[in-house]
Amino acid sequence: MLAVAVVVLVAVLWWLCSSWRDAVCSRAVGLLPGVRAPLLLIAHPDDECMFFAPTIFGVLQGQRPLSVLCCSTGNYYNQGETRKKELIQSCAALGIAPSNVTLIDHSELPDSPSVKWDERLLSSLILNHIREKNIDLVITFDEGGVSGHSNHISLYHAIRSLHDSGKLPKGCSVLVLESVSIFRKYISILDLLLSWLYGQDVLFISSGRQYKQAKEAMWHHQSQLLWFRHIYLFFSRYMMINTLHFLHDEKAEKKS
Ligand SMILES: [Zn+2]
Numbered sequence: 001m002l003a004v005a006v007v008v009l010v011a012v013l014w015w016l017c018s019s020w021r022d023a024v025c026s027r028a029v030g031l032l033p034g035v036r037a038p039l040l041l042i043a044h045p046d047d048e049c050m051f052f053a054p055t056i057f058g059v060l061q062g063q064r065p066l067s068v069l070c071c072s073t074g075n076y077y078n079q080g081e082t083r084k085k086e087l088i089q090s091c092a093a094l095g096i097a098p099s100n101v102t103l104i105d106h107s108e109l110p111d112s113p114s115v116k117w118d119e120r121l122l123s124s125l126i127l128n129h130i131r132e133k134n135i136d137l138v139i140t141f142d143e144g145g146v147s148g149h150s151n152h153i154s155l156y157h158a159i160r161s162l163h164d165s166g167k168l169p170k171g172c173s174v175l176v177l178e179s180v181s182i183f184r185k186y187i188s189i190l191d192l193l194l195s196w197l198y199g200q201d202v203l204f205i206s207s208g209r210q211y212k213q214a215k216e217a218m219w220h221h222q223s224q225l226l227w228f229r230h231i232y233l234f235f236s237r238y239m240m241i242n243t244l245h246f247l248h249d250e251k252a253e254k255k256s
Pocket residue numbers: 043044047149152
């Protein structure tokens with residue numbers, strides 16, 4: 001009986017999602033007025049489709065040339081060279097041209113869940129890229145890094161430091177992807193209601209077609225497609241739903 005109820009609930013949510021998605025997403029895109037050159041800042045090849053696919057589709061829907069800066073080759077298992085190619089192919093499948101994808105291969109930025117990247121070095125590399133590409137919106141992880149990976153969290157601290165020290169170019173804002181509880185993380189589309197109720201500044205929801213496109217992008221990361229990642233692709237809400245908030249002044253946030 002419970003299984004039937006869950007199936008019915010999922011079907012209703014899928015219907016609501018496909019019926020209202022355009023309205024919800026267009027509202028979200030409307031929250032990014034005047035953005036010309038958005039940048040997706042990630043730590044590893046596969047972050048783009050495992051965590052940010054709904055955001056990528058939402059931003060591209062606004063006819064913006066989204067670029068990607070990946071700060072490591074994902075060389076934890078010595079697969080860096082393979083993963084560089086997989087990133088390009090995955091981004092292409094998501095609608096991002098290879099010329100808009102930049103990958104940093106730096107010995108002091110190793111792919112490791114236990115290594116916190118040097119904030120000064122990382123900030124400097126990111127800032128150079130932002131200036132070079134005239135970026136006016138950076139999208140990256142929040143302080144939880146979605147999966148708690150130290151490299152993801154390092155990106156947040158680097159961009160937080162650039163933001164709070166006023167080093168970002170004038171008019172460049174930052175959106176960070178909300179890390180949700182492990183329960184919410186693995187209830188797929190069932191998280192829609194909670195995302196709507198507790199959502200932050202921006203909510204992106206993928207359509208069924210876009211969800212399929214994100215999964216196809218993940219097929220290009222063949223080196224990462226271990227059995228548990230197939231389960232992730234099926235159950236993770238990040239494959240369909242992204243909630244994000246703008247960075248504001250940290251002192252002001254603490255006071256409020
Ligand atoms: Zn990652």
